Each structure stands twice: as C-alpha cells, then as structure tokens.
Amino acid sequence: MKKVIMEIQGMHCASCASNVEKSLSKTQGVKNARVNMIAKKGYADIEDSVSEEDLRKAVRRAGYNIAKINYE
Amino acid sequence: MEMKHDMQHEHNVHVKNDEQDHSSMEDEEIKDWKMKLIGSLIFAIPILIFMVLDRIFGITLFNEEIVILSLLILGFPIVFIFGFSTIKSGFRGLFSFYFNMDSLIALGTIIAYLTGIFALFGKVADYSGISAMIMAIFIIGKYIEAKARGRATQEIKKLLELGAKNARILRGKEELEIQIEEIKIGDIMIVKPGEKIPTDGIVVRGESSVDESMITGESMPVEKKAKNNVIGATINQDGILYVKAIKIGKDTFLSHIIKLVEEAQGTKVPIQKLADKITSVFVPAILVLAVLSFIGWLIISGDLSRSIGVAVAVLVIACPCSLGLAVPIALTVGSGIGAKSGILIRRGEAIQTMKEVKIIVFDKTGTITKGKPEVTDIYSKVKENYLLEVASSLENLSEHPIARAIVKKANESGIKKFKEVKKFSILRGRGIEGSIGKNKIIIGNSGLMHLNKISLKGFEQNINKLESEGKTLMIAAENGKVLGLMAVADALKEDSINAISELNKQGYRTVMLTGDNKRTAEAIAKEVGIKEVIANVLPEDKAKKVEELQKRAMVAFVGDGINDAPALKQSNVGIAIGTGTDIAIEAGDLVLANGSLTSVLHSINLSKKTFRKIKQNLFWAFAYNVIAIPVAVLGLLHPIIAEAAMALSSITVVTNANLLRKAKI
Numbered sequence: 001m002k003k004v005i006m007e008i009q010g011m012h013c014a015s016c017a018s019n020v021e022k023s024l025s026k027t028q029g030v031k032n033a034r035v036n037m038i039a040k041k042g043y044a045d046i047e048d049s050v051s052e053e054d055l056r057k058a059v060r061r062a063g064y065n066i067a068k069i070n071y072e
Numbered sequence: 073m074e075m076k077h078d079m080q081h082e083h084n085v086h087v088k089n090d091e092q093d094h095s096s097m098e099d100e101e102i103k104d105w106k107m108k109l110i111g112s113l114i115f116a117i118p119i120l121i122f123m124v125l126d127r128i129f130g131i132t133l134f135n136e137e138i139v140i141l142s143l144l145i146l147g148f149p150i151v152f153i154f155g156f157s158t159i160k161s162g163f164r165g166l167f168s169f170y171f172n173m174d175s176l177i178a179l180g181t182i183i184a185y186l187t188g189i190f191a192l193f194g195k196v197a198d199y200s201g202i203s204a205m206i207m208a209i210f211i212i213g214k215y216i217e218a219k220a221r222g223r224a225t226q227e228i229k230k231l232l233e234l235g236a237k238n239a240r241i242l243r244g245k246e247e248l249e250i251q252i253e254e255i256k257i258g259d260i261m262i263v264k265p266g267e268k269i270p271t272d273g274i275v276v277r278g279e280s281s282v283d284e285s286m287i288t289g290e291s292m293p294v295e296k297k298a299k300n301n302v303i304g305a306t307i308n309q310d311g312i313l314y315v316k317a318i319k320i321g322k323d324t325f326l327s328h329i330i331k332l333v334e335e336a337q338g339t340k341v342p343i344q345k346l347a348d349k350i351t352s353v354f355v356p357a358i359l360v361l362a363v364l365s366f367i368g369w370l371i372i373s374g375d376l377s378r379s380i381g382v383a384v385a386v387l388v389i390a391c392p393c394s395l396g397l398a399v400p401i402a403l404t405v406g407s408g409i410g411a412k413s414g415i416l417i418r419r420g421e422a423i424q425t426m427k428e429v430k431i432i433v434f435d436k437t438g439t440i441t442k443g444k445p446e447v448t449d450i451y452s453k454v455k456e457n458y459l460l461e462v463a464s465s466l467e468n469l470s471e472h473p474i475a476r477a478i479v480k481k482a483n484e485s486g487i488k489k490f491k492e493v494k495k496f497s498i499l500r501g502r503g504i505e506g507s508i509g510k511n512k513i514i515i516g517n518s519g520l521m522h523l524n525k526i527s528l529k530g531f532e533q534n535i536n537k538l539e540s541e542g543k544t545l546m547i548a549a550e551n552g553k554v555l556g557l558m559a560v561a562d563a564l565k566e567d568s569i570n571a572i573s574e575l576n577k578q579g580y581r582t583v584m585l586t587g588d589n590k591r592t593a594e595a596i597a598k599e600v601g602i603k604e605v606i607a608n609v610l611p612e613d614k615a616k617k618v619e620e621l622q623k624r625a626m627v628a629f630v631g632d633g634i635n636d637a638p639a640l641k642q643s644n645v646g647i648a649i650g651t652g653t654d655i656a657i658e659a660g661d662l663v664l665a666n667g668s669l670t671s672v673l674h675s676i677n678l679s680k681k682t683f684r685k686i687k688q689n690l691f692w693a694f695a696y697n698v699i700a701i702p703v704a705v706l707g708l709l710h711p712i713i714a715e716a717a718m719a720l721s722s723i724t725v726v727t728n729a730n731l732l733r734k735a736k737i
Contacts, residue, residue, distance in 0.1 A: 005335075007097075009097070010161075012101070012173075012214065012218075013172060013173035013174070013392065013393045013396070014173070014351050014392055014393050014395065014396015014397050014400075015171065015172040015173050015351055015352070015354060015355055015392040015393075015396060016172050016173070017396065018348065018351050018352045018392075018396060019165075019170040019171075019172055022170070022352065023170065034338055034339070034340065035338070036334075036337055036338030036400060037396070037397070037400060038221060038224065038225060038337065038397075038400055038401060038404050039225070039228075039334050039337055039338060039404075040097060040098075041334065041338060043335065043338055061168065061170070062168075062170045063161060063164050063165060063168065063170055063172070067097070
C-alpha cells in the first residue's frame with residue numbers, strides 16, 4: 001500500500017470530481033480514492049500492483065487527464 | 073555524497089515546479105473562460121437585440137426565415153466554438169456513462185439549436201437564439217465561478233509564494249548569492265536584517281528577533297540566538313544571523329504545512345455524504361426527468377415546441393455544481409483562513425465534530441503553562457551544590473522539561489561537569505534512577521519515594537508548603553536517604569487566563585489533565601479558571617481518562633503532539649499545539665503552529681464558523697434544486713431564466729464561502 005497524489009486536468013465541476021472518484025475506485029487495488037475539485041488533486045491508497053498507467057487510464061476513462069503523479 | 077546532493081537538488085526543483093503548476097493551472101482556467109466569455113458576448117449581444125425586438129416586442133425587421141437563419145449563424149460560434157469544450161466533454165460523458173454537468177448543458181443547447189434548423193422547414197418554434205444564450209450564460213457563470221474559486225484558494229497561494237527565492241551562504245570565507253534550490257543541508261546561510269530566512273535551520277552565530285507571524289500566526293517577534301531553531305520563510309528583524317540549513321525542499325516546515333492544508337481541503341466532512349451521493353447520480357436522474365417531462369408535456373398539451381422548451385429548461389436548471397461544491401469550497405476557505413494564522417485543519421471531519429464537543433480537556437504542562445519550568449526553591453540536608461551535582465548528573469540524561477530546569481540551575485550554580493551515571497532509567501511519570509559510583513540515586517515525586525520506602529521525615533512541612541503553591545517537587549535520595557528537594561514551577565502562558573475564561577463563557581466544560589500531584593494541579597487550575605482537575609495521571613493513562621470523560625459528552629483534547637499523541641487520538645477532536653517547528657503534525661485533527669491558548673480558542677471558533685458556512689451552503693444548494701427543478705418541470709421557467717438561475721446558484725455557494733473571511737474568528 002502506498003499513497004498517491006495526482007494532479008488532474010480538465011475538471012471544472014463537482015460531478016467531474018465525483019466521476020474521477022468513481023472511476024478510480026473501480027480500479028482494482030485502488031482504495032480510498034478522493035478528489036478535490038478545487039485543488040484539482042486526487043488522492044488514493046494503492047497496492048503495489050497498480051501501475052501509473054492504470055491510474056492514468058482510470059482518470060482518462062472519466063474524461064480527464066493526469067498532469068502529474070507523486071508517490072509518498 | 074555527490075549523488076545525494078544531486079538528488080536533493082532535483083527534489084527542490086521538483087517542488088518548485090509543483091507550486092508553479094498549481095497557480096498557473098488555475099490562472100489558465102480563468103483566462104480560458106474569459107476568452108470564451110468575450111467571444112460569446114460579441115455574438116450574444118446582437119442575438120439578444122434580435123430576440124428582444126422580435127420575440128418580445130413583436131417588431132419584425134425581417135421575415136421569419138431570415139431571423140431564424142441569422143440566429144442560427146450568430147449562435148453557431150457561441151454553441152460550437154466557444155462552447156466546444158463543454159459540448160465535447162458533455163457528449164463524451166453521455167457516451168461513456170460518466171455523466172457530468174456538461175452533459176446537461178450540451179444536450180440542452182444542442183436540442184435547442186436543432187429546433188432552429190427544423191423551424192426553417194417545419195412548424196417547430198425556434199429555440200436557437202435561446203440555445204446560444206444558454207451557452208453564453210453558462211460561460212459567464214463559469215468564468216465568475218472560476219474567479220471566485222480562485223479567491224477561495226488565495227491563502228494557500230500566498231503560502232506557496234511565501235518561500236524565499238534566494239539565499240546568501242558562506243563557502244569558506246566567501247559570501248555567495250545562490251538560488252534557494254541550490255542550498256544543501258549543512259550550508260551556513262547569512263541572514264541580514266529584513267531578509268527572509270531561506271530555509272529551516274539552526275542558528276550557529278548571531279542574535280536577532282525573528283517575525284514568525286506568517287507561519288505561526290504569533291504576532292510577537294521571537295528572540296533567536298545560537299542553538300535556536302528557525303523556520304524558513306520567516307523574517308529576520310534586527311541582527312545578523314548565521315544559520316545552518318537543516319531541512320530543505322519538501323522537508324521544510326512550510327512545505328509540510330502546504331501539503332497538509334491541501335490534503336485536508338480534500339478530506340470529506342460527514343455532512344456532505346448525502347450531497348456527494350446525490351451529485352453522483354444527479355446527472356442521469358435529471359436526464360431521465362427531462363425525457364419524462366418532455367413525454368408528459370407532449371401527451372398533456374400535444375404541443376411539441378412547448379414540450380421541447382420544458383425539457384431544455386429542466387436540463388439546464390439542474391445544478392450538481394452547487395451541491396458538489398457547497399462543502400469543499402467552504403472547507404477550502406476555512407482552512408485557508410486558518411493556515412494564515414497558524415491553525416491547520418487536518419481533517420474536515422473535525423470541524424463537524426467540534427460543534428458537538430462539550431468538554432475541553434487541557435494538558436497542563438506546555439499547554440496551559442509555558443512548559444519551561446525553573447527551579448524556584450531548594451531545601452537540602454547536604455551542601456546545595458552537592459545535591460545539584462548529583463541531581464543534574466542524572467537529570468542531564470533526561471529530556472524532560474523538569475530535568476532541563478534542574479540542569480540549568482546546576483549550570484547557573486557553577487556546575488559544569490557531570491558525574492558518570494550507570495544503570496540510568498526513566499520511570500515514566502514518576503522520576504528517574506541511576507547509580508553514581510556505588511551510590512544508588514533516585515529522583516522523583518513523593519509517590520516514588522513511598523514506593524521505594526524512603527522516609528520523607530523532616531521534609532513534610534516544606535513539601536506541603538511548596539505543593540500548595542502549585543510547584544512540582546523533585547526529591548533526590550541517595551542510598552535510601554533523602555538528600556533534599558527541589559521545587560520547580562512553570563509559569564502560565566500570558567493568554568491562558570483570558571482564553572479559558574472565554575471558553576467557559578461559551579459554555580464549555582474545561583478540564584485539566586496532568587501527571588502532576590493534585591495540589592500543584594489545583595493551584596494552577598484555580599489561577600487559570602478551570603474547575604475540574606484530574607491529577608496524578610500517568611502519561612499512558614491520559615487516553616483512558618479522556619475515554620472516561622467521553623462517556624459524558626464529546627471531548628476535545630488540547631495538548632502537545634509529542635507526549636499526548638494517544639490522548640489526542642482518543643478524543644473526538646484532538647488539538648495539537650506546538651511552537652515553531654516543534655510540532656508533531658500527524659497527531660492532531662487541528663494542529664496549531666503557535667502554542668497560545670488564544671489560538672486554541674480561535675481554532676474552535678473557526679471550526680464552528682466554517683461548519684456553519686457548510687450548512688448554509690448545503691441548505692442553499694438543496695433548496696435551490698428542490699424548488700427549481702419542479703418549477704421547471706411544470707413549465708413555469710423560460711430556459712434562459714433557468715440557465716441564469718443555475719449559474720447564480722453555484723456562484724452563490726462559492727461567494728457565500730468567501731464571505732467566511734469577513735467573519736470574526
């Protein structure tokens with residue numbers, strides 16, 4: 001389990017944030033996904049099996065892009 | 073070594089980029105909406121004139137086909153060029169089943185626009201002008217909202233800009249001006265009066281006062297001399313300081329605060345659960361409702377145009393934004409205001425819980441008092457210096473504030489060298505023990521003496537007197553015989569009395585929890601105005617005592633984050649206090665960068681005010697949707713009015729949150 005912080009581009013309304021949260025939560029190995037629409041950041045706890053591409057895909061599926069991923 | 077430096081260097085650059093991204097992403101968004109706004113207005117104004125003349129006053133300048141055609145042409149750039157990103161994102165949402173706000177606007181405007189094309193050939197009312205107006209108003213609303221949102225994050229932006237850009241460092245004997253990213257741990261920085269301290273460090277030479285208000289909210293400058301810690305981004309006032317850098321880049325106190333505030337702003341407040349749930353099903357529900365309204369109206373009235381108008385109004389009036397933004401925007405403003413004065417809200421949940429809190433428990437040492445005790449009285453059977461020498465030799469091995477006071481006293485009495493101590497151990501909450509040569513030494517409270525069956529005969533009177541004065545007693549015994557006793561007292565912080573009397577006035581039950589004896593504790597409590605005292609509590613039992621109090625009501629615990637972590641965690645709201653860099657950020661729900669009790673009072677008030685804003689916002693958002701949607705379904709709202717109302721609702725929520733700044737905390 002590690003913590004990931006994503007900067008997400010293109011979100012401009014509350015349902016956007018809710019969509020990203022939903023899409024991330026559906027990804028296997030991603031837990032506790034939460035998205036702050038105002039700071040345009042997403043936070044999640046992920047298992048080691050989750051790749052950066054998995055996260056990008058999940059965010060893209062909801063219609064947005066990850067600008068940057070930081071691990072902690 | 074070389075590589076480590078390189079990595080650190082890279083790290084710094086990285087952090088800087090992060091910060092730039094944050095504000096530029098937001099500015100970019102505002103600029104983007106502004107361009108779309110100007111573009112839309114150019115076309116929207118003639119449309120408006122057309123529509124007012126033609127549709128409202130019935131002044132016909134041209135024949136119907138020309139009017140419709142002009143509206144279609146003028147409306148096209150608004151809907152399909154300036155509204156392109158909205159339409160694209162909306163349809164993408166529709167097709168991927170990740171519906172969003174744009175889906176509603178896209179569908180509403182496209183349907184309305186299409187009526188214009190059909191109107192050229194058939195008997196459908198032309199809504200194309202309306203379509204363009206809806207998109208134009210949507211864009212105006214988004215622009216205003218983005219700007220207001222920018223204001224909501226102004227405090228964190230200020231924090232991001234707070235850091236120093238340059239540093240002057242000493243390399244050999246040479247002074248060098250370098251970029252902040254180039255500082256390495258261990259560099260000696262020269263900070264002249266009026267300059268920012270570049271990064272966290274420790275003073276190696278010089279004396280000055282430092283303004284730390286931008287980080288801790290504490291307005292009084294703090295005196296700094298050799299061995300004192302200083303915080304990066306604070307301002308040196310009157311002397312030159314030579315500071316050794318100890319933390320750089322993302323490890324600095326300022327970086328920690330920024331990260332903490334940003335992260336906290338993304339946490340959820342329990343009250344928003346319902347709003348979040350509604351937001352997540354809101355758009356599909358509205359889509360269904362719009363279809364049902366259309367069918368219903370078509371069946372009842374048989375008027376296709378009217379039915380389309382109602383459906384469009386339903387699509388555009390519904391606003392998931394006001395609901396979804398209500399809580400986070402208020403939390404953002406509240407935590408931003410807090411950060412400015414050294415109050416860090418770590419979890420959104422805490423501000424909701426704070427409202428329910430009835431009991432506030434204070435740790436004594438370092439919370440109500442300064443936590444820097446001094447030796448005030450010594451009663452010794454032997455030579456005073458012998459007592460001090462023995463005591464300080466042991467106490468020198470302990471980090472406890474009382475131990476430090478005794479060592480300091482010994483230093484002042486001319487004792488510079490300590491004896492070698494063997495078998496040293498700390499008896500938590502009771503004292504310490506160890507051996508000097510063949511002598512077994514025990515230093516601690518009277519409880520510890522009883523435990524070791526050491527007689528206090530001859531000292532009872534002194535003990536009673538000192539304890540009744542609220543002083544802490546350290547009794548030193550050598551081989552089972554008392555050498556003497558030292559009284560240590562800890563002064564109240566200047567603002568403790570005021571802050572606690574204000575909390576009492578607000579109806580909180582204030583309680584003091586301490587490891588000290590009852591008499592000491594009660595003397596302090598009386599002075600500061602706390603009625604309930606729980607004394608003689610071992611550090612490990614503090615959490616248990618909090619738990620007992622929780623049986624009566626919700627409890628907030630105020631203490632330093634280092635010794636009191638379990639109690640902070642156990643309490644419903646943990647308020648961790650510290651001074652400067654000495655705070656354990658992880659420990660509390662609310663973290664105060666400055667240790668004054670006034671800050672505790674402010675943090676409680678801020679929590680309550682922020683939560684009130686959250687409730688107001690949720691109320692408005694719910695009320696708006698609950699009233700507006702049925703009105704639109706009933707066909708009582710013109711689509712343009714519906715769109716304007718929608719834009720206003722989310723602007724209201726953001727603006728209301730920004731009003732929190734006006735509240736007196």
